[in-house]
Amino acid sequence: MSDSHGQWFDPADRCSPLEPAPEERLQLLGRLVDVIEAHTAGIRELPVSPTEEPSTLRAAIESYDFQLPREPAATLEEVAGWLRRGIVHTSHPRYFGLFNPRPAFMGILGDALAAAFNPQLAAATHAPAAVEVERHLVRYMAERLGFHADSIVGSFTTGGAEANLSAVLVALTRTFPDVVEQGLRAVEGQPVFYASTESHLAWLKIAQATGLGRDAVRLVAVEPDLKLSMTALRAQVAEDRGRGLLPFMVVATAGTTSSGTIDPLGPIADVCQDEQLHFHVDAAWAGAVALSEQLKGAIAGIERADSVTVDAHKWLSAPMGAGMFLCGDEQALRRTFDVSTAYMPAPSADAPDPYVNSIQWSRRFIGLKVFLALAVAGQSGYAAQIEGDCQRAKLLRGLLETSGWHIVNETPLPVVCFVDALQPVDAELHQRLCSSLVASGRAWLSVTRVRGETVLRTCITSFLTDDADVRGLVADLNDARDEAMATS
Ligand SMILES: *Cc1c(COP(=O)(O)O)cnc(C)c1O
Numbered sequence: 001m002s003d004s005h006g007q008w009f010d011p012a013d014r015c016s017p018l019e020p021a022p023e024e025r026l027q028l029l030g031r032l033v034d035v036i037e038a039h040t041a042g043i044r045e046l047p048v049s050p051t052e053e054p055s056t057l058r059a060a061i062e063s064y065d066f067q068l069p070r071e072p073a074a075t076l077e078e079v080a081g082w083l084r085r086g087i088v089h090t091s092h093p094r095y096f097g098l099f100n101p102r103p104a105f106m107g108i109l110g111d112a113l114a115a116a117f118n119p120q121l122a123a124a125t126h127a128p129a130a131v132e133v134e135r136h137l138v139r140y141m142a143e144r145l146g147f148h149a150d151s152i153v154g155s156f157t158t159g160g161a162e163a164n165l166s167a168v169l170v171a172l173t174r175t176f177p178d179v180v181e182q183g184l185r186a187v188e189g190q191p192v193f194y195a196s197t198e199s200h201l202a203w204l205k206i207a208q209a210t211g212l213g214r215d216a217v218r219l220v221a222v223e224p225d226l227k228l229s230m231t232a233l234r235a236q237v238a239e240d241r242g243r244g245l246l247p248f249m250v251v252a253t254a255g256t257t258s259s260g261t262i263d264p265l266g267p268i269a270d271v272c273q274d275e276q277l278h279f280h281v282d283a284a285w286a287g288a289v290a291l292s293e294q295l296k297g298a299i300a301g302i303e304r305a306d307s308v309t310v311d312a313h314k315w316l317s318a319p320m321g322a323g324m325f326l327c328g329d330e331q332a333l334r335r336t337f338d339v340s341t342a343y344m345p346a347p348s349a350d351a352p353d354p355y356v357n358s359i360q361w362s363r364r365f366i367g368l369k370v371f372l373a374l375a376v377a378g379q380s381g382y383a384a385q386i387e388g389d390c391q392r393a394k395l396l397r398g399l400l401e402t403s404g405w406h407i408v409n410e411t412p413l414p415v416v417c418f419v420d421a422l423q424p425v426d427a428e429l430h431q432r433l434c435s436s437l438v439a440s441g442r443a444w445l446s447v448t449r450v451r452g453e454t455v456l457r458t459c460i461t462s463f464l465t466d467d468a469d470v471r472g473l474v475a476d477l478n479d480a481r482d483e484a485m486a487t488s
Contacts, residue, residue, distance in 0.1 A: 047441025096458035099314035110369030121363035124348035134367035144290035146303030154326035160284035163309035163325035171278035195251035196228035255286025260415030265301025288315035427454035
């Protein structure tokens with residue numbers, strides 16, 4: 001512990017404990033720049049997994065009693081050390097994980113800039129520059145997804161879960177308009193919605209939070225290829241209607257979390273049209289392929305959606321958190337979220353106030369990190385990365401197949417699920433291989449369940465991951481398996 005207690009600021013300087021004097025500020029900014037650059041440049045040297053025990057971290061953190069001011073530079077260094085030793089480095093090229101990206105460098109700068117200017121985006125008149133940046137990005141994303149930009153409204157969200165929650169609320173408003181004022185008790189019957197068993201199960205929490213209850217999520221079976229079964233969907237809707245339940249929405253997942261499967265978007269859109277149901281596409285991570293001419297066909301049909309979720313903090317490499325909710329029914333969006341108050345500034349004539357169009361009230365400038373990263377990399381830069389990730393996933397599949405592993409999912413997206421093919425199916429072995437690789441700090445991967453079987457899962461969404469990392473992963477997996485077989 002450094003000798004860092006005591007009054008480091010001089011009240012006579014008219015500086016505040018919350019903001020040092022100019023000279024000290026410059027020094028601190030310099031330290032921060034050093035910390036960020038050392039981390040950015042030195043990431044390959046770090047183990048992917050935490051190296052410090054949680055109990056050690058806890059003791060260090062609890063030594064802060066917040067009674068006396070601490071010296072800022074030493075404090076910054078100490079906290080940076082906790083981060084270096086106490087997190088899974090999702091920005092590491094050998095993090096083959098859960099779509100948490102290595103953040104785009106301009107995105108890091110954007111987040112810092114947003115914190116420093118701290119615009120309030122609740123009301124458009126409070127931050128017209130920020131509101132226009134986000135509006136422009138929403139329109140850009142809508143166009144890339146195949147919508148007419150004028151037909152879509154939307155907002156930045158903290159992530160995919162908030163965007164999906166927005167979808168349920170808007171779909172309820174569209175189907176049962178009285179719900180806005182009277183709540184679900186205005187509905188005579190139980191509203192239900194549909195998503196596949198492979199969908200992101202935040203839907204259960206969302207159903208609970210909206211008062212629908214978890215049973216309102218009808219988890220529809222998938223085909224052997226893990227895509228939502230159209231036969232099962234039609235049958236379930238018919239059966240539910242027969243029982244007096246009230247279907248109001250179908251969710252298609254464009255890029256499931258577990259296996260990167262894309263549900264049949266066109267056929268689901270047809271069902272929604274026939275059955276008068278809200279069509280939502282959860283493209284949280286794979287919506288990014290809209291930026292690639294070569295790959296965007298994989299999510300064709302998304303342009304028929306009534307609403308879409310896209311996370312910028314996944315495959316668009318924005319620092320967390322940054323999601324987007326896009327919606328084709330401006331009136332319903334407004335009816336869902338509008339509240340007028342005496343104290344909020346009068347609305348702008350030029351743009352709607354974000355607080356009347358979304359769940360959040362006070363709003364951080366989430367779009368800035370996305371804007372800066374996109375402006376500087378360009379669509380071509382993103383396309384190259386996204387296509388490159390898919391290429392590296394192909395390389396990975398090939399290498400695995402030739403070294404005695406079997407691929408169990410089929411997708412154009414960079415998620416690769418596989419099992420050991422050298423011996424009988426062994427869930428415990430896969431769990432053990434995963435744990436030993438993660439513990440070694442050489443790579444991070446996970447296990448998931450595919451068709452009831454425990455399988456290994458890797459995902460490549462980092463622009464830093466290269467072919468050598470992919471080869472290294474396969475070599476490590478082979479070694480871990482050899483070792484497990486030798487000791488069993
Ligand atoms: C990650 C993910 C979500 C949840 O998004 P958060 O940003 O974690 O809130 C929802 N759906 C899918 C398909 C996802 O991959």
